[in-house]
Amino acid sequence: MFKVLILAAGKGKRMKSEIPKVLHRLLNRPMISWVIETARKLHPDEMGVVLGYKADEVQKVLSEDIKVFIQPELLGTGHAVMCAEDFLNFDGDLLILYGDVPNIKAETLEKMLSKHREESNSMTILTAFFENPTGYGRILRNESGKIVSIVEEADADEETKKIREINSGIYVFKATHLLNGLKYLRNDNKQREYYLTDLVKIFLESGQKVETFLVDNPREIAGVNDRIQLAKVEKLLRLEINYSHMLNGVTIIDPESTFIDPEVKIENDTVIYPSTFIYGNTTIGKKCEIGPFTVIKDCKIGDNVRIVQSNCEDSEIFSGTSVGPFSRLRPGTVLKENTRIGNFVEVKNSILESGVKANHLSYIGDSEVGENTNVGAGTITCNYDGYKKHRTRIGKNVFIGSNSALVAPLKVGDGAIVGAGSVITEDVPDDSLGIARSRQINKEGWARKWRMKKEKEVQGLNPEKEDAKKK
Numbered sequence: 440m441f442k443v444l445i446l447a448a449g450k451g452k453r454m455k456s457e458i459p460k461v462l463h464r465l466l467n468r469p470m471i472s473w474v475i476e477t478a479r480k481l482h483p484d485e486m487g488v489v490l491g492y493k494a495d496e497v498q499k500v501l502s503e504d505i506k507v508f509i510q511p512e513l514l515g516t517g518h519a520v521m522c523a524e525d526f527l528n529f530d531g532d533l534l535i536l537y538g539d540v541p542n543i544k545a546e547t548l549e550k551m552l553s554k555h556r557e558e559s560n561s562m563t564i565l566t567a568f569f570e571n572p573t574g575y576g577r578i579l580r581n582e583s584g585k586i587v588s589i590v591e592e593a594d595a596d597e598e599t600k601k602i603r604e605i606n607s608g609i610y611v612f613k614a615t616h617l618l619n620g621l622k623y624l625r626n627d628n629k630q631r632e633y634y635l636t637d638l639v640k641i642f643l644e645s646g647q648k649v650e651t652f653l654v655d656n657p658r659e660i661a662g663v664n665d666r667i668q669l670a671k672v673e674k675l676l677r678l679e680i681n682y683s684h685m686l687n688g689v690t691i692i693d694p695e696s697t698f699i700d701p702e703v704k705i706e707n708d709t710v711i712y713p714s715t716f717i718y719g720n721t722t723i724g725k726k727c728e729i730g731p732f733t734v735i736k737d738c739k740i741g742d743n744v745r746i747v748q749s750n751c752e753d754s755e756i757f758s759g760t761s762v763g764p765f766s767r768l769r770p771g772t773v774l775k776e777n778t779r780i781g782n783f784v785e786v787k788n789s790i791l792e793s794g795v796k797a798n799h800l801s802y803i804g805d806s807e808v809g810e811n812t813n814v815g816a817g818t819i820t821c822n823y824d825g826y827k828k829h830r831t832r833i834g835k836n837v838f839i840g841s842n843s844a845l846v847a848p849l850k851v852g853d854g855a856i857v858g859a860g861s862v863i864t865e866d867v868p869d870d871s872l873g874i875a876r877s878r879q880i881n882k883e884g885w886a887r888k889w890r891m892k893k894e895k896e897v898q899g900l901n902p903e904k905e906d907a908k909k910k
């Protein structure tokens with residue numbers, strides 16, 4: 440049997456936050472979820488977490504299969520594990536992870552587990568060499584290089600503090616040995632805490648095998664204690680995602696300023712321009728151009744789509760379509776093949792069939808727009824009467840003249856034309872002209888006469904000009 444226990448009772452004082460540390464977000468998901476996702480890749484039979492500070496809030500983000508143990512008072516990492524005693528009584532291995540070390544990789548843990556099993560250890564400790572080991576427990580070894588103990592920073596003398604090999608806090612235990620060992624932990628140290636790390640000595644004294652496993656990339660065990668470290672770890676995770684897309688054939692012009700959520704899928708030869716944010720359950724096809732300055736969330740995007748300086752949410756964008764600059768697609772938008780959505784156009788809960796153009800300054804809401812219809816600049820579908828939303832149905836090959844208001848519920852038939860500047864309140868039949876505005880009159884010569892009158896007025900009222908004339 441194999442289980443994983445995640446320690447996450449700490450408040451995270453240095454975060455200066457009312458939110459428990461492990462709920463602070465990395466790429467839009469709580470820190471603890473990263474650890475859980477990684478642990479799941481190891482296919483444990485059971486997973487547990489030890490919670491303390493605002494445990495109920497943390498529990499809300501955990502799925503039901505995860506066992507929760509409460510540590511009522513933070514008396515150290517050893518005590519945290521004691522609080523999960525019921526979880527430890529089994530024949531097999533237990534992996535201990537931290538909720539605030541989110542960048543640990545499943546491959547590393549797998550290698551560590553294999554070593555633990557091959558060597559039949561009671562305890563295997565993940566260690567690393569740090570340039571600056573301050574704050575961490577140090578790995579003490581004897582002349583033959585065998586680990587003898589872990590010394591916490593608070594209890595270390597000057598010589599020990601110089602040791603650069605540190606304890607990551609990640610371990611694999613033989614569960615029964617751990618359960619038994621916990622009984623011998625004492626809090627007779629500087630911090631008055633029950634140190635899980637004291638098990639090294641306890642195990643060695645009773646002849647059990649303790650070994651270490653050195654992590655290749657020390658960044659994997661970077662912990663998050665304050666918001667600077669939060670940003671640093673997020674950047675690591677973000678660059679990893681960006682680089683993996685790049686290795687799959689996506690061009691990312693500036694990986695440092697590109698934010699892509701882990702579940703996003705992008706096909707090859709798509710180019711992502713700087714300052715672009717692609718969130719949630721989004722898929723993007725081949726040869727698209729996305730960005731710059733674009734936010735996309737939960738969208739399904741085909742091939743050869745171009746989206747510039749725009750916001751798109753919960754929308755479906757078919758191949759060959761162009762969006763932006765400065766467009767907004769709100770939830771429920773479907774843009775079929777080769778549609779054009781231009782600057783300052785907002786679309787919501789609407790289907791635009793292939794070839795539709797809405798190039799400038801429009802609002803299209805709760806509408807259906809048929810194939811190859813042209814929606815002129817400034818067209819507004821008036822979908823809301825103050826109480827209810829209504830639908831606008833526009834047929835195919837329609838021409839909606841600029842600055843028209845289409846008052847829903849409304850149907851404009853196939854091939855119809857709406858005259859510019861109209862307020863359309865009644866259905867327009869197929870192939871008809873719908874026009875609703877007052878007729879134009881031209882008064883010939885009126886402008887010239889009016890200007891002459893104005894000139895005289897101005898001259899009469901300008902004494903300086905009169906003076907100049909006299910001289």
Ligand code: UD1
Pocket residue numbers: 446447448449450489510512513514515516517518519537538539574575576577589591605606607608633634635636662
């Ligand atoms: C611990 C190790 C130290 C190691 C360091 C790595 C001990 C005694 N020391 O340090 O050797 O270098 O981790 O980061 O184990 N937690 C609880 N309950 C508690 C205390 C801690 O759940 O009572 C959790 C925290 O939420 C956190 C993790 O355990 O996720 C580590 O706690 P932290 O206080 O940061 O570690 P240290 O004890 O300082």
Ligand code: MG
Pocket residue numbers: none
């Ligand atoms: Mg501590």
